[in-house]
Amino acid sequence: MSGSALSIAEHHCRRCGTCCRWEGDVCLTQADVRAISAYLHMTEEDFINTYCRLQRNRQGLSLMDAVDGACCMLREDNTCTIQPVKPQQCRDFPQRWNFPGWEQRCPAARKGGATC
Ligand code: SF4
Numbered sequence: 572m573s574g575s576a577l578s579i580a581e582h583h584c585r586r587c588g589t590c591c592r593w594e595g596d597v598c599l600t601q602a603d604v605r606a607i608s609a610y611l612h613m614t615e616e617d618f619i620n621t622y623c624r625l626q627r628n629r630q631g632l633s634l635m636d637a638v639d640g641a642c643c644m645l646r647e648d649n650t651c652t653i654q655p656v657k658p659q660q661c662r663d664f665p666q667r668w669n670f671p672g673w674e675q676r677c678p679a680a681r682k683g684g685a686t687c
């Protein structure tokens with residue numbers, strides 16, 4: 572994964588929720604599972620059974636998809652249900668990981684993107 576340093580330095584998330592609707596996995600580390608289940612006042616087993624599925628490569632857990640394909644933790648107003656403990660993958664985008672062309676899919680990376 573890579574991206575231009577300039578685009579990342581200028582990145583100001585608009586909380587548009589677009590990246591929470593992208594196809595693919597919202598990967599969970601063991602620390603993510605621990606933190607999110609505690610935040611939701613659930614046992615880790617209940618959290619996994621209720622909100623998790625296998626990653627497409629079957630190498631770990633992902634948050635489930637909603638019916639429309641968005642992350643199951645995305646609310647209608649584009650806020651994240653688990654914002655204070657959202658997975659490392661979510662916290663790291665786009666500064667620590669991204670992919671070719673991400674600037675075209677993330678409104679905040681485009682020229683003139685507003686801060687939020
Ligand atoms: S697509 Fe970009 S601007 Fe929109 S929520 Fe994701 S990081 Fe923020």
Ligand code: SF4
Nearest residue numbers: 591642644645651661
């Ligand atoms: S956990 Fe929150 S920030 Fe991460 S993809 Fe789901 S809704 Fe978006």
